[in-house]
Amino acid sequence: MLNIVTQKTEASKIGSSQSKSYPILPLLLIVGFVMTGMGVVSPVISLYGATFGVSTTLIGLLTSIFGIARLFVEFPAGTLSERWGRRPLLCLGPCILAISSFAAAQAGSFFSLLIWRAAQGVGSGLYMTGAMTSIADVSTPATRGRMMALYQGALLIGSSFGPMLGGFSAHLWGYTAPFWVFGVVASISAIIAISLFAETLHKHQASPGKHNRHRLSLDDLTVLFRSRDFLLVTFISFGTFFTRTAASWNLIPLVGNERFGMGTDGIGLSLTIMAIGNLFSLPVSGYVVDHYGRRAAIIPASFTVAFSLAMVAWAPSVALFLTAMALFGFSTGVGGPAAAAYVADVAPSGKYGPALGLFRTISDLGFVIGPLLVGSVVDTTNLGYTGGLLVNVVLVLISVICFAVWAKEPEQK
Template sequence: MEDSQEGKTNNLLTKVQGAINYSLVDPIKQEPRVLLLSLSTFFMTMGHGIIVPIIPLLINSFGLSAAMIGIAVSSFAVARAFSNIPSGILAGRHGAKTVLVLGATISGLGNLMIGVIPEYTSLVAFRFVAGLGSALFITAAVIFVADVSTSANRGRLMTIYQTAFLLGVTMGPAIGGITAGTFGLNAPFFLVGITSAISALWAMTRIPGNVAKRSPGSHELAGNHVNQSSSMVASLDLIKDARFVAVSLVTTAVFLTRGSCLFNLYPLLGRTRFALTTRNLGLMFTIPSASNLVSLSWAGALADRLGRKALIVPSTFLFAVSLMVVALSPNIQGFAVGLVIYGVAQAIEGPAGNSYVADIVPKHRRPLALGIYRTFGDVGVVLGPGPLGLIADWAGIPWALFVNTLIMLAAGTLFLIVTSIKPKHVRA
């Protein structure tokens, strides 16, 4: 009996070790450069996280309204929406490394100047500058992973990158809060300047410079639209691909949900329906980050094993379920369950969506395609909060969540219909 139990235990350990090797060890052995990118990303996104809870507090200290806070926050997303496509073009021309260094530097300077000049108009302007830097860095990072990966390991490598991204964002708010409480509301912005500088220096000294760089004279580019016509024509060609538009609309719906619900309506619902304190709200909103982080370990592996579409479609329906659970929840436990489901959905959609775009476009067009793809997402962040906020004011927060649910279901259904006939050469 003991031998049988020991055999079962050993068999289980072997399976766990095999899963870890497949999900983490094997892709890192195949492409260790992703670890170099991940460390730079960690410091960059830690800076993002540091100032997330500080911006509203700093603006509130000026005696300004919540609407003024919204303008300042949205200026970051507006800058990203306008910068993602140029970021992709720059990465294709000069390589991902150059754009990573430039993005981290610009983002750091923008945030540093907010600390130097703590005044509202300057804050909005420099948040815009920081958004430009963020777009440059993150777009280049996704392009980097897409370029060094293959269709066989892309989902897992995207997951490794996104884990570093999420770790930075998750750790940042606590660091920002402690720094602000100890040294004042301006201090976190100086700290972000330091983390951005570390990110830029690491990228400059450790990340290879040839990744994603396209040579106009290379065989790969000869005779294609990138060499013969403008980026606008190339962009129009991408938009003609129904699969690309469908997956881009999915990311629009995902970012709309994040900007409208996770960052706006969910906190309001927690305060009004469940009377959560600021401290408890902060604790509650570690839940989606935690479930996201835990789920990333297997989401990337499934994206490579099952294909991207097999995960993208279910992820949209999981987002819809999370919205409905939160909208209808009569207690705090249901609210927490909805947040867990949201984190799982985010973990599934992120690597699968980026990998799908990289799969369906030619290699020479990946920088531009991923820039456009990210722009679709940031448009959702810019356009969603206003209309859904108005619905929440007029009819209540649950109705706004119902509308968001319909948007998410529509995006997922459209993607399912458009991709139901899969080209033979696309592993999706």
Template sequence: MKWTLRTPLPRTVVMLAVAAFFVAVGFGVMIPVLPIFAASFGVTNFMIGLVVSAFAGMRLAISPFCRRISDRIGHRRTIGIGMWIVGASSALCGLAGSYWELLLWRAIGGLGSAMFTISATALLLASVGPELRGRASGLYQGGFLLGGMAGPAIGGLLATVSLTAPFYFYAGTLVVAGAIAFSQLHDPPGMAEAAAVAPTRSLREVVADSRFRAACLMSFGQGWQSFGVRSALVPLLVVGALGSDPSWAGIAFAIAAIAQTAALPAAGRATDTLGRRPVMVVGGLLAAASTLATPFAPNMQLLIVLLCVYGVGAAALGTAPTAALGDAAKDAGSQPVAIYSMAGDLGSILGPLAAGVLADSWGMGAAFGSGAAILLAGAVAAALIPARLDRRNSEPETVG
């Protein structure tokens, strides 16, 4: 089938975005109360941080094995089972009677998260041709963003009911998302037969591909900055440097999320029409420049503007690298997708730790500068992608 920019996105892509919305709503509801619930067991700040990190740590540990799981049972079942594992673990977190029970169930949730995240990305890329990968990635990311905006508002209401109510709500949203996966998603035709055949492109060839390397570096930078430095330190800037009420941190993030969501359709279309390279370069430069300027914002208004600029850059980095990954990893199985996901997880684990150390030792400028440097390196890596590899219909080539 010949794919064009006007071709409607397949139903599988649309339903993946719907499932992503339910996952993100629940995640947004639960995450703000997790540290508070952990603290109720009378543990140290380090142990509270360990509960937060356990989820990402388990995702990182299980990611290399997700390809074998999806090859054996299919992407659809892997996604659904993974979502239900996270849902069950969330409910058990709410029932935890000790800190160690909470830590255990939270870590098990990371196992399910790795299963559905990697398989969902692989299914997304397998469901569309090269000319629709940007739009498909944008719609999928849009589901997460819209859910992420709605989640904290619902979470605030649920927290007034009880501290554990958000955990049960998260479990419920994942039951819905898992049901969508089982009933509405479909594996590509011939997937079972293809899984039994060895990939025609080796992992070494994929790693040698400049598109794959740039995509992984961008994924690492996004994890480091978006889920690390930005989330950990912007609230401190709002309260400490600008003297604003803590509620302004949530308002600023919400406005930036709206800007990012609004920019996703244009980023997806540009990725499919202009190519992956220019969108990755522009996105990386916007994200790096706004990150570097953020700690020096003199007032709340300019800080919000900078966060919105970052959101526009993040929209580009949520579409083009995924499309580049699909171009580079075609006919190479799901292992490159797992590596791409692991790069983001590693950044999200190391980012908060490094940001804290840098902020304590050299100030906020150094902490934000670390994220800007990684994003800038990703933009440079994208700029070095040869033009012959950045065609919309490009097939993987062996590059030395």
């Protein structure tokens, strides 16, 4: 897979069909550093919020406000990227992340901290939309799976390394230290984006995109919402993001603690095993997506996600619980790049920005809704954590069955 770090892509076919080399390494570095910063603050967000003496509900809002802010930014960012390019998003996003992180470290009140967390969500939405759209720009249908897998790999490496760095820095210097670290690594990302990242927008393959970039966002929405294939794969991603917050971040640690008496070290080990499974899946994902098609990766991976969550829900032993975590990590790693590649394939010519922006917006709805819905199931029924996980299983199964029945393999453009 490393031979596509400098990827040959088709240049815009406006009078030329020659290919050019595009260095993807700066983009991967931007993603890796930003995701490290996001991971750095994850172990201490709630602990830092608690120092202001607020309720548990308000502390939870520190996580929700990040996703809500990102949700409202991503589609407009994708649309604007068709006019101004991807580079402004990849420069501005990390700059906002750096400023808001430094400010959050010095927050004088909980309300101030909440505002700066929302600003971090805005920065995250800008940079992520720019990054995914750039990958779509510089890949072709024949290489898109492997390119998306590289992107996912950079994301995972950063998000896996970050929590360890955050916990260590907080232990040494207090709860505000991870926010200072986030500010530093986000600043590094901004420097890389400003000095090394080259614009990718002109590499679109279809000339109509040149004119379509200036159409209104409402037109973009209409085109995308009329695409059954786009909506079906977005439903898959909605389920993935729902699972990330509802199962991975909320219920799985609670199951480990309640059923097996795991402390923070045991829960951390289980999440690490999941991350390792995710990383090992990426070469497999890229190969399957590019050689056998997007559906060949999305459908089996989604069914396996549902199966592994059911294993977690009913696991009678630690060994089976950890096995389910590894399988869960592997299957989500296969499905994620495949879904992103599918969206780029079905996007109208010159519409990568709006398509991927809307894709991430709807996905982030799952990110926000997930913990609220399964939390309500746990709190209002006698089904417990197992019931919450099974609600997640049902959602994933519905999404993949709908996709398997009605979504078609994208045509090679």
